[in-house]
Structure formats: C-alpha cells, structure tokens
Amino acid sequence: xxxxxxxxxxxxxxxxxxxxxxxxxxxxxxxxxxxxxxxxxxxxxxxxxxxxxxxxxxxxxxxxxxxxxxxxxxxxxxxxxxxxxxxxxxxxxxxxxxxxxxxxxxxxxxxxxxxxxxxxxxxxxxxxxxxxxxxxxxxxxxxxxxxxxxxxxxxxxxxxxxxx
Numbered sequence: 001x002x003x004x005x006x007x008x009x010x011x012x013x014x015x016x017x018x019x020x021x022x023x024x025x026x027x028x029x030x031x032x033x034x035x036x037x038x039x040x041x042x043x044x045x046x047x048x049x050x051x052x053x054x055x056x057x058x059x060x061x062x063x064x065x066x067x068x069x070x071x072x073x074x075x076x077x078x079x080x081x082x083x084x085x086x087x088x089x090x091x092x093x094x095x096x097x098x099x100x101x102x103x104x105x106x107x108x109x110x111x112x113x114x115x116x117x118x119x120x121x122x123x124x125x126x127x128x129x130x131x132x133x134x135x136x137x138x139x140x141x142x143x144x145x146x147x148x149x150x151x152x153x154x155x156x157x158x159x160x161x162x163x164x
Contacts, residue, residue: 001115001142002091004105011083012104018086021110024064028085030076031066035088043110088112092142117142 005018015027021043035041041064067085070076073093080087081102089103097103119135121127 001117003088003112003115004091004094005086005107005110005112006080006089006094006097006103006105007086008081008083008102009104011080011085012106014083018106021107024086028067029064030079030085030087031064031069032073032076033069033071034073036066036069041088041112043112090115 076087094103
C-alpha cells in the first residue's frame with residue numbers, strides 16, 4: 001500500500017508548499033508512534049540518485065520531530081485535514097479527501113516506503129466463496145491504488161489563497 005505526504009489546503013495557504021523533503025524540518029508535521037518507531041519519514045525519489053541529498057538508490061532519511069504524535073493513522077488523517085501539519089498517509093485513505101479538496105498531496109516525486117498488506121483468516125479445508133471474493137476484491141483494489149498512471153492531486157495546483 002503506497003503512501004504520500006499530505007496537507008490541507010488551509011495549512012498550505014498559511015505555510016507555503018514544501019519544495020523539497022528537506023523543507024519538512026521547518027513545517028509542523030503529524031507523526032504516528034508507529035511511524036516514529038519504524039523511521040517512516042524515509043523517502044525515495046522517482047528521480048533516483050539525481051535528487052539532492054539522496055543516496056545512490058535515490059533514498060533519503062528525513063529526521064522529523066513532529067508537532068504532534070498520535071497512536072492511530074485515522075487520527076493523524078483528521079489532524080492533517082484540520083490543518084495541524086503535514087502527514088504521511090496511505091494514498092488509498094486519502095482518495096476521497098483529495099476529490100473533496102480536503103487534502104492535497106505534496107512532493108509527488110518522493111514516496112515513502114510502501115506498507116505490506118496481509119489478510120489473516122482461519123484455515124479450513126476449503127475456503128468459502130465469500131472469503132475468496134473478498135480477497136480477490138482487495139487484491140484488485142490495492143493493485144489499482146498503487147498502479148502507475150493514477151496521479152493524485154499535487155500541491156502545485158494551489159493558488160495564493162489556498163484554493164485548488
């Protein structure tokens with residue numbers, strides 16, 4: 001499951017749009033305890049090693065203190081929508097917020113490491129048709145979410161008033 005950095009239009013209107021991952025140090029950020037423990041504010045550039053400060057694999061670790069740390073990604077999303085700061089959120093979680101113009105993805109050339117998704121269920125000799133249909137649906141949906149050519153709204157579409 002892919003992730004990106006998001007902000008609300010009101011936050012970006014008050015604070016400008018980050019131009020590089022190094023800018024995160026001067027922005028308020030919403031971080032989850034899991035992200036802090038896992039070092040999630042680690043980015044890979046789509047331009048690989050050509051990006052400033054990136055290693056030979058195009059990766060760069062950013063030390064983000066975070067204005068606020070929460071223990072649930074849903075709470076982080078609500079705080080980001082509320083204009084508290086930038087946040088790394090699953091792209092699939094933000095699709096409706098982008099369409100409703102509550103969130104904007106910033107720095108689309110950089111991405112955070114993907115999350116692994118798994119399904120756990122009780123094994124039986126034969127899986128049910130319902131379970132198979134659900135697993136097939138989730139697999140298709142998550143593949144579409146991470147597919148290239150499905151761009152999300154970028155912060156470059158924000159005017160000086162914060163309108164998209």
